[in-house]
Amino acid sequence: MAFAAARHNAPCVILMPSDAPEVKIANTRAYGAEVVLYDRATQNRETIGSAIAAERGLTLIRPYDDPQVIAGQGTVGLEIAAQAADAGVTHAPVFVCCGGGGLASGIALALEVHAPGLTVRTAEPQGFDDMARSLATGQRQKNPTATGSICDAILTPTPGDLTLPILTRLAGPGATVTDDQALQAMALAFTHLRIVLEPGGAVALAAALFNEGLPDTVIAVATGGNVDPATFATALARFA
Template identity: 65%
Template sequence: MSTIDLIEAAAERLKGNVRETPLLTSPFLDEIAGRRVFVKPECLQHTGSFKFRGAWSAISALGAEERQRGVIAYSSGNHAQGVALAAAKHGVASVIVMPSDAPQLKIDNTKALGGEVVLYDRASESREEIGEALAAERALTLIRPYDEPQVIAGQGTTGLEIARQTEELGVTTADVLICCGGGGLTSGIALALEKHAPGMRARSCEPEGFDDVKRSLAAGQIQNNNAASGNICDAILTPQPGDITFPILRRLCGPGLSVTEEEALRAVAQAFLRLKIVLEPGGAVALASALFRKNDIEGDDVIVVASGGNTDPEVFARALEFLT
């Protein structure tokens, strides 16, 4: 089980290897949201998303023999790129199982970063089965995208930064909105905030129709999504919360939030216009929640984790149409 001790230990290993991302503000976003909005742009992290944190944490925690054998991961793209780069920087071979319908940018980047990409059909094949079979066949260490204690620990370092940055700003109470797939980032941040910023409340944000975490929190037990694909927020489409992450989410998080595809695209457009950052739709659902679900948020301040920016140009252009 992931704990605050693992997160703080991961933070020591991540020093000098990850970027500490700032908190960005815009009076225009404040006006839309009806409160002060602080955006943490993890789209500026190495490989364009927070996933590099967890990948570095997991690979840096491996023993020499495990590193020599290599690692394997499955991902729609952001965890893929994070693992590929972290592995390369450690001199470790990586194999990445990716859905064939993943954005081409993410597939190309993963290959360019040194990952051996194995494609699969998201609708008819199981990435978990493929990943576990290849791991056994080639004696590779499997690094799961969210249900992995050292990955959760790495993602939790985002929460340590939020706690320190908000304290410096004099913000002690706020909802912290987090783009959520399987819950690794959300649970890691929630654990960090529990100790270092107890006035902050983590909240999961998802696309409508793929809001398994929101429904699971409401039901008090894990709920599944009916579909595996079919939403523009590809980065956070997971079947259900993780077995490790969900107990943490249930204990520490407030009610989940969900937004439409159009609202996610509108948030991408606003992030570009007002903050000059590029987000992918899945990395913008937390900002969309702050802007378009303001009646479901409490307090005068809200913290938004903009989790990733690996979007194809065509999708980004579609988002910018909402500015006209």
């Protein structure tokens, strides 16, 4: 978001939970954005965002419950469809890291058209599996707590109004992983893929690694490398 704003020379205020990694806050500021922090446990992001937008005459862009955001994230689905076709893969689960469900929804919509044999499966941290439970019960579920996982980027309270119907229609059952499994996936990505993942960006890979009964070919989306060095070093020390 901050990067896009910088590219368009537009002013940008980013509302971010105060437990976001320092590196994420610093990188967002480096793109020229103003970062406003809020307490995930006691403050409501929607209220603060709407208030700032109204006060300053800014346009509020929601991180997932916005058709254009979902469409933009859907380009990942186009890439998956193209790469899967190149690899001769027509049927596979596609694990996607899931907070509010914007990325998963965009990918699911793209795959519906371009690779209908590929099925999105959301991946969430244990205890923050509001999407998995909402999909399983057919009723919108909320998480019991707002904090308590290292997967800070995807700790959202409940599925989006736009995303839940899309995923109800198109996604398979949601998967959950433990924080330790996310750290193991980070270590594996370091050793074998040479990429840097943050915990919340590694849950899809973790779901692909640690779920049982999966077919031989599984697709996982790796998203986000905003991880503080100490957390990354912990993943390496424990699991690499």
